[in-house]
Amino acid sequence: MARNISFKQAISEALDLEMRRDPNVIILGEDIVGGAGSPGERDAWGGVLGVTKGLYAKYGDRLLDTPLSESAYIGAAIGAACCGLRPVAELMFLDFMGVCFDQIFNQAAKFKYMFGGKAQTPIVIRAMVGAGFRAAAQHSQMLTPIFTHIPGLKVVCPSNGYDAKGLLIQSIRDNDPVMFCEHKALYGFQNDVPQESYTIPLGEANVVRDGEHVTIVTYGLTVHRSLQAAEALARDGIEAEVIDLRSLSPIDWDTVIDSVERTGRLVVVDEANPRCSIATDVAAYVAANAFSALKAAPRLVTAPHTPVPFSPTLEDLYIPSGEKIAAAASQTLKPALAA
Amino acid sequence: MSTNPFPLAKEDLLKAYRTMRTIREFEERVHVEFAKGDIPGFVHLYAGEEACATGIIMHLSDIDRIASTHRGHGHCIAKGVDVGAMMAEIYGKATGSCRGKGGSMHIADLAKGMMGANGILGAGAPLICGAALAAKRRGDRGVGITFFGDGASNQGTVLESMNLAAIWNLPAIFVVENNGYAESTSIDYAVAVDSYVDRAAGFGMPGVTVDGTDFFAVYEAAGEMIRRARAGGGPALLECRMIRFFGHFEGDAQTYKAKGENEHNRATRDCLKLFAARVSEAGVLSQAEMESIDREVLGLIEEAVVTAKSAPLPAAKDLLTDVYVSY
Numbered sequence: 059m060a061r062n063i064s065f066k067q068a069i070s071e072a073l074d075l076e077m078r079r080d081p082n083v084i085i086l087g088e089d090i091v092g093g094a095g096s097p098g099e100r101d102a103w104g105g106v107l108g109v110t111k112g113l114y115a116k117y118g119d120r121l122l123d124t125p126l127s128e129s130a131y132i133g134a135a136i137g138a139a140c141c142g143l144r145p146v147a148e149l150m151f152l153d154f155m156g157v158c159f160d161q162i163f164n165q166a167a168k169f170k171y172m173f174g175g176k177a178q179t180p181i182v183i184r185a186m187v188g189a190g191f192r193a194a195a196q197h198s199q200m201l202t203p204i205f206t207h208i209p210g211l212k213v214v215c216p217s218n219g220y221d222a223k224g225l226l227i228q229s230i231r232d233n234d235p236v237m238f239c240e241h242k243a244l245y246g247f248q249n250d251v252p253q254e255s256y257t258i259p260l261g262e263a264n265v266v267r268d269g270e271h272v273t274i275v276t277y278g279l280t281v282h283r284s285l286q287a288a289e290a291l292a293r294d295g296i297e298a299e300v301i302d303l304r305s306l307s308p309i310d311w312d313t314v315i316d317s318v319e320r321t322g323r324l325v326v327v328d329e330a331n332p333r334c335s336i337a338t339d340v341a342a343y344v345a346a347n348a349f350s351a352l353k354a355a356p357r358l359v360t361a362p363h364t365p366v367p368f369s370p371t372l373e374d375l376y377i378p379s380g381e382k383i384a385a386a387a388s389q390t391l392k393p394a395l396a397a
Numbered sequence: 398m399s400t401n402p403f404p405l406a407k408e409d410l411l412k413a414y415r416t417m418r419t420i421r422e423f424e425e426r427v428h429v430e431f432a433k434g435d436i437p438g439f440v441h442l443y444a445g446e447e448a449c450a451t452g453i454i455m456h457l458s459d460i461d462r463i464a465s466t467h468r469g470h471g472h473c474i475a476k477g478v479d480v481g482a483m484m485a486e487i488y489g490k491a492t493g494s495c496r497g498k499g500g501s502m503h504i505a506d507l508a509k510g511m512m513g514a515n516g517i518l519g520a521g522a523p524l525i526c527g528a529a530l531a532a533k534r535r536g537d538r539g540v541g542i543t544f545f546g547d548g549a550s551n552q553g554t555v556l557e558s559m560n561l562a563a564i565w566n567l568p569a570i571f572v573v574e575n576n577g578y579a580e581s582t583s584i585d586y587a588v589a590v591d592s593y594v595d596r597a598a599g600f601g602m603p604g605v606t607v608d609g610t611d612f613f614a615v616y617e618a619a620g621e622m623i624r625r626a627r628a629g630g631g632p633a634l635l636e637c638r639m640i641r642f643f644g645h646f647e648g649d650a651q652t653y654k655a656k657g658e659n660e661h662n663r664a665t666r667d668c669l670k671l672f673a674a675r676v677s678e679a680g681v682l683s684q685a686e687m688e689s690i691d692r693e694v695l696g697l698i699e700e701a702v703v704t705a706k707s708a709p710l711p712a713a714k715d716l717l718t719d720v721y722v723s724y
Binding site for chain 1: 499719
C-alpha cells in the first residue's frame, strides 16, 4: 500500500527492509547512531539528518558509529564487502570524498578488474549531494561526474522517495560498488511510496513528462526544476519531454536517444560544474549517436564553473533555475540563424 | 637424533624453509628475467625479507586475510598463491593469477585469503580492518593482517586504521616491514619516532620490534599477537627490522645506499642463511634435506618461468570484461 511519505523516510525504510532481509547488511558511518560513548541518550542523531534514526533499536551492533576517519571506515567497509558482508557506508557529505577517494576509486572500483574477475565488492556508499542549504563550498557540491567517470563504480541519484526506496534496495543487493547520492534539498519532498519492498533496476531512466517538441535530460533536484520549466513552456504551447536519468552509471542511453529522435531537440540540465559533466557527457553522446535527428544545437544548463557560494543571493544564482531551463528549451526551438 | 629446541615441529621447519627458499628463488629469477627485458612494467622484489612473510603467515589459514603491498610476491607465496599463476601474471599472460589484468603489483587470491598486493601505499590497512570486522561478526576467530613498509607507516590510512582497530577491538595485526628505506629515503629522515612501539602505544595497542632477519623471532612474536587477536584481545603492531637485497624497483641503481651495503648484508644478514645455520647447528634439519628442497624449488621456478613465457596472452576481448559483476 502506498503512503505519501518523505524522501528521507523512504530511504530509511529501504535500509530497514534490507537489514531485516539480509543479516550481512551492516551500516557504518559518522554519527549514524549518534551519542556513542556519550553520557546522554543512545541513537541521539540517527545520522546528521536523522535518516538512520530508529534502526539501532532494531539492529543494535549492526550499526557502527565510526570516528571521524573517512579513509579508515570507508576502506573498512570495502574490505568487509570483499569478505562477505554487505556494508552500507554513510559518507555524510559527498564533498568528504576528498579524504577517502583512494579507497573508493583505487580499491573498490578496481578490485574486480585488477584481480581478473575474482573479487566482488558489494558496498553502497550513501552521501548527501547538492546545493541550496547555504552550506557553502565544501558541503554543497554535485560531484556525480567524478564518480561516473570511474569504471567499476555505479552512480545513482534519485529525485523522489519512490525511486530512492527502490533504487537503494537494488543498490544494496547489487554486487558492484554503488555511490548512492541523495540531494539534501529533497529529504522533505513527499510522494507516494509503497510500504512493501520493491526494486528499481539501475540504468533505467524514467520519463517523468511526455512531450513532442524538446527533450530535457536531468537527474536529482533539477528534475523538479525541469518539470517547472516544462509547465511554463506548456503555457507557450511548447511540450517538453522530461527524462529523469535516476542512475548515471549505468546510464539509459536508449531512452535518451529514443526521445531525441522524436523531438529533435535536447536540453541537458546538471547541477554539477559544466566541464566534464553529466551534461557534456549526454550532449556528446547524443551528438555522436543521433546527430541527424537534431534540429538545433543541444543546450546545457549547469552550475557555473565556480565553487558553490555561501550567500543565499549567490547560491540561488548558482543552481540551475526553472527559468534558465525554460529559456534554454525555447532557444532550441528558435529558427537557426542564417550563416 | 637430537632434541628439537624450536617451537615448530620438523615438518613445519621444512615447510618454513621451503617457503622462504621459494620466495628467494622466485625473486632472484624475476630479477634475472626482468633484466632480459621480457617482463613488462616494473617489479619490486622481496628478496632478503622472506623471514617476515613466512614467520607471520605460517600461523594463518585460508580464513585469515592479509593485505599486501607493492612488494607483495613474498606475501603471496607464503599465503599459498600458486607460483606458476603468479609468474604468468608478472609476464602479463592470460593464465596469470589475475588473467594478466593486475601484474606484479596486484596479485590476489581471495580464496586463499590474499586480498591483493597493492600499488597504493598504506591502502591495505583500512581494508584489513574490514576483513577483521567481518571475521569478528562471523565469530570464526579469523584475523586480518596488513603489511606495510616504513615508508607507508606515515600514511594517514595506516594511522586512522590503527585507531579504528583499537576502538572496535578488531582482530587486526599491523606489520611494519621496516627495511630502512622508503624508496630511496631513509627512515632516519622520514619517521619522527625512534621506535614503532611508541606509535603502537599512541593507539593503545601493544607493539613489538623484532629482528626481521630472524625467522624464529618473527614467528614467536607474531604467534603471540595472532593468538591474542583470535581470543578477542584486539589489535597489535609488529615491527620487523629487515633487509631489502635489491633496490626499490628493478632498475634502481641504489646510489643512496652505502658502498658495499648490499654485499655486507647478503654475507651477514641473509635470513635464509641464518635460518639454515640455526636448524642445521641444532641438528634438526640436515644440509641434505635443505639441498633437496633447494633442487625442488629450483625446478618449480624454472617450470613457472618456462610455462609463463609460453602461456597465451590475453585476448583483445578481455580488455572489456570483468569491470562489473553486472552492468
